[in-house]
Amino acid sequence: MSDASDRPPERPNDRLDERLSERLAASRRPVVGVADDAELLRFSTAGSVDDGKSTLIGRLLYDTKTVFEDQVRHVEDVSRRRGDERVNLALLTDGLRAEREQGITIDVAYRYFATRKRKFVIADTPGHIQYTRNMVTGASTASLAIILVDARHGMVEQSRRHAFIASLLRIPHLVFAVNKMDLVDWSETRFEEIEDEFRNFAARLDVQDIAFIPISALTGANVVEHSRDTPWYHGPTLLYHLETVHIASDRNLIDVRFPVQRVIRPESAEFPDYRGYAGQVAGGVLRPGDEIVALPSGLSTRITRIEQLGQDLDAAFPPMSVTVHLADDLDVSRGDLLCRPNNQPIVGQDLDAMVCWMSERPLAARGRYAIKHTTRWGRAVVTDLLYRLDVNTGHRDEAAPELKLNDLGRIRLRTTTPILYDPYRRNRMTGSFILVDEANNTTVAAGMLLAPE
Amino acid sequence: MMRSYCRSHLRTLEDEAVHILRELAAERERPCLLFSGGKDSIVLLRLAEKAFRPARFPFPLLHVDTGHNFPETLEYRDRRVAELGERLVVASVQDSIDKGRVTEETGPRASRNRLQTTTLLDAIEDQQFDAAIGGARRDEERARAKERIFSHRDEFGQWDPKNQRPELWALYNGRVRRGEHMRVFPLSNWTELDVWQYIALEDIPLPALYFAHQREVFERDGMLYASNPHIKLLPGERIRTEVVRFRTIGDMTCTGAVASDARTLEAVIAEVAAARITERGATRADDRFTEAAMEDRKREGYF
Ligand SMILES: Nc1nc2c(ncn2[C@@H]2O[C@H](COP(=O)(O)OP(=O)(O)O)[C@@H](O)[C@H]2O)c(=O)[nH]1
Numbered sequence: 001m002s003d004a005s006d007r008p009p010e011r012p013n014d015r016l017d018e019r020l021s022e023r024l025a026a027s028r029r030p031v032v033g034v035a036d037d038a039e040l041l042r043f044s045t046a047g048s049v050d051d052g053k054s055t056l057i058g059r060l061l062y063d064t065k066t067v068f069e070d071q072v073r074h075v076e077d078v079s080r081r082r083g084d085e086r087v088n089l090a091l092l093t094d095g096l097r098a099e100r101e102q103g104i105t106i107d108v109a110y111r112y113f114a115t116r117k118r119k120f121v122i123a124d125t126p127g128h129i130q131y132t133r134n135m136v137t138g139a140s141t142a143s144l145a146i147i148l149v150d151a152r153h154g155m156v157e158q159s160r161r162h163a164f165i166a167s168l169l170r171i172p173h174l175v176f177a178v179n180k181m182d183l184v185d186w187s188e189t190r191f192e193e194i195e196d197e198f199r200n201f202a203a204r205l206d207v208q209d210i211a212f213i214p215i216s217a218l219t220g221a222n223v224v225e226h227s228r229d230t231p232w233y234h235g236p237t238l239l240y241h242l243e244t245v246h247i248a249s250d251r252n253l254i255d256v257r258f259p260v261q262r263v264i265r266p267e268s269a270e271f272p273d274y275r276g277y278a279g280q281v282a283g284g285v286l287r288p289g290d291e292i293v294a295l296p297s298g299l300s301t302r303i304t305r306i307e308q309l310g311q312d313l314d315a316a317f318p319p320m321s322v323t324v325h326l327a328d329d330l331d332v333s334r335g336d337l338l339c340r341p342n343n344q345p346i347v348g349q350d351l352d353a354m355v356c357w358m359s360e361r362p363l364a365a366r367g368r369y370a371i372k373h374t375t376r377w378g379r380a381v382v383t384d385l386l387y388r389l390d391v392n393t394g395h396r397d398e399a400a401p402e403l404k405l406n407d408l409g410r411i412r413l414r415t416t417t418p419i420l421y422d423p424y425r426r427n428r429m430t431g432s433f434i435l436v437d438e439a440n441n442t443t444v445a446a447g448m449l450l451a452p453e
Numbered sequence: 454m455m456r457s458y459c460r461s462h463l464r465t466l467e468d469e470a471v472h473i474l475r476e477l478a479a480e481r482e483r484p485c486l487l488f489s490g491g492k493d494s495i496v497l498l499r500l501a502e503k504a505f506r507p508a509r510f511p512f513p514l515l516h517v518d519t520g521h522n523f524p525e526t527l528e529y530r531d532r533r534v535a536e537l538g539e540r541l542v543v544a545s546v547q548d549s550i551d552k553g554r555v556t557e558e559t560g561p562r563a564s565r566n567r568l569q570t571t572t573l574l575d576a577i578e579d580q581q582f583d584a585a586i587g588g589a590r591r592d593e594e595r596a597r598a599k600e601r602i603f604s605h606r607d608e609f610g611q612w613d614p615k616n617q618r619p620e621l622w623a624l625y626n627g628r629v630r631r632g633e634h635m636r637v638f639p640l641s642n643w644t645e646l647d648v649w650q651y652i653a654l655e656d657i658p659l660p661a662l663y664f665a666h667q668r669e670v671f672e673r674d675g676m677l678y679a680s681n682p683h684i685k686l687l688p689g690e691r692i693r694t695e696v697v698r699f700r701t702i703g704d705m706t707c708t709g710a711v712a713s714d715a716r717t718l719e720a721v722i723a724e725v726a727a728a729r730i731t732e733r734g735a736t737r738a739d740d741r742f743t744e745a746a747m748e749d750r751k752r753e754g755y756f
Pocket of ligand 1: 179
């Protein structure tokens with residue numbers, strides 16, 4: 001997977017400044033504590049090699065005081081030992097040894113930092129086309145994507161791909177961080193050119209919210225503090241944007257969807273008749289007293305109680321993990337779904353989906369796999385490969401005989417049991433699935449369901 | 454009235470962890486929960502209560518006892534297990550040594566830390582566990598940053614970082630073949646500070662070791678260690694009394710203490726928020742030896 005041919009081109013000579021750690025240290029903010037009620041924001045970062053992604057993440061971690069002294073010392077030691085003339089901040093964010101040796105981020109790595117307002121989970125993903133599956137993985141849980149762009153090069157093929165994947169995975173917020181503004185003399189014209197170029201392209205994408213921020217990861221301009229070098233820029237800094245972007249309405253709070261994960265029945269002397277349906281709310285707002293229908297049986301009843309470890313709740317909404325009690329003893333088990341009578345998901349065995357193929361063994365029509373959708377496992381056969389999608393151009397190749405590792409494409413599946421789903425664009429939790437190769441148990445595809453035609 | 458339906462980061466992490474535990478319980482037949490007596494596994498117990506009560510946990514607790522535990526840890530373990538009414542399985546490193554499965558290290562820097570891996574893997578095999586829930590966090594160490602929440606182990610208990618299953622959305626793939634097992638990490642997305650804030654939020658009792666107390670210590674390699682019968686002093690090392698607390702709790706031989714006067718949860722949280730050195734860097738001798746120490750141990754099947 002990672003032989004010599006995967007290697008990126010050699011890095012240019014503009015290495016990190018020698019005294020970067022000193023400058024970073026000087027710019028460090030005072031100690032922050034995270035407020036108990038701070039929200040969680042998951043975002044992914046993607047960029048081509050050398051766009052400055054590692055430097056940017058290093059700076060975000062450092063300026064929010066997430067990088068500890070021993071980690072900085074460690075990175076300095078390693079840089080010295082490897083004979084680098086300068087401290088390489090990328091080492092802070094590169095995890096595994098093989099990757100460190102190759103000098104490239106291959107897998108998805110997760111990083112954490114927090115400010116007073118929010119806690120952040122970064123899915124740091126590699127940008128190269130042969131790592132599309134890693135990008136898709138990182139994007140699957142992200143509410144926001146930062147796409148790094150080198151101000152000197154503007155929109156390149158990779159940036160188009162990153163934006164395209166973000167829109168396909170329905171990441172609601174996109175940020176183009178136009179980096180290395182110091183190398184284009186902080187030019188407003190250059191920034192506007194890039195913005196125009198992207199806006200034209202992004203008009204064809206399905207993204208609700210797009211922001212453009214001119215930054216320099218190296219100097220820190222507009223990352224945490226506004227920069228005097230860009231007096232013409234009046235928008236938020238990158239960190240401020242991350243702290244304030246409105247994420248509450250990213251969840252589907254309309255369609256009640258409660259996939260049952262587990263039936264809790266203690267059958268103990270203390271709780272002889274207790275029967276609770278445990279799960280994580282995938283959509284809508286559930287309340288005691290609500291009429292609901294259990295699918296696939298179609299029987300209806302009422303919610304009598306919603307609890308969490310004995311504590312009663314007056315409402316449950318995504319992403320809460322709760323236990324629901326029902327008025328009648330219906331035969332509800334794991335894999336079933338509770339919803340409102342007048343707002344039900346699609347029930348189907350013939351599914352249309354976009355998939356990202358993640359295995360060395362290609363997908364071919366007639367391939368058989370295990371499928372996991374919400375809390376339900378089943379079996380599926382690929383009945384049709386409609387087209388392979390070129391992630392760089394958006395071109396649909398209808399003659400493609402198969403999907404290879406990192407390919408995206410549209411397929412049709414037939415499942416052994418009905419699947420209770422929503423189109424992915426309506427609900428990321430009830431609209432997604434994975435395919436698993438039963439011969440070796442590996443996950444081979446990520447799928448996003450489409451509305452039936 | 455419009456409501457905002459906000460969920461705090463701590464509750465969001467809790468929701469995720471509870472979901473993971475319930476998925477695991479459905480995906481695997483014979484899981485166990487690795488309980489060390491440390492704060493992360495203490496939080497796991499609370500999350501298991503949230504996931505399964507009022508029923509019993511669908512798994513026993515497994516403690517790998519190095520024989521070099523702090524007595525406070527064992528007391529806490531036994532008290533907590535009794536309160537919960539759950540089953541505890543103890544796998545003992547001393548037994549592994551007696552059976553000749555492993556050889557005790559010698560010398561003043563001897564530690565049973567590495568030996569635990571064999572004891573753990575033997576216990577998993579003997580008891581036919583097909584999954585082990587652990588309290589590891591991705592923020593602890595760089596090698597962990599890329600590990601999956603459901604992390605596959607081959608029939609030798611080994612982790613292959615180059616060949617991990619993709620993990621998408623919250624759709625966990627817990628499938629294994631006979632003889633293989635899963636490690637499952639519900640706290641993957643938690644940081645040290647999250648763990649402390651959650652302990653405060655939920656008012657979870659902790660072993661006294663985590664709070665500042667007077668203790669006989671000696672200094673080695675710039676770290677403070679508890680004076681204990683399992684460790685021999687090197688020339689020049691002297692026992693003295695200090696006010697310290699522990700940030701992690703492992704073996705007495707390799708868990709360092711930090712000078713601190715934080716005697717309450719609030720004080721500890723303030724200290725953690727202000728800390729300038731990572732938890733492991735500050736207090737775990739085991740990670741300091743080589744650049745890729747943790748990665749090597751994890752490949753072999755370490756926690
Ligand atoms: N001049 C300048 N150089 C930068 C900036 N950001 C990153 N670099 C340099 O670009 C090179 C690649 O950066 P790196 O963060 O490793 O890129 P990655 O491959 O995207 O992770 C390094 O030499 C950095 O010092 C910037 O804002 N301005």
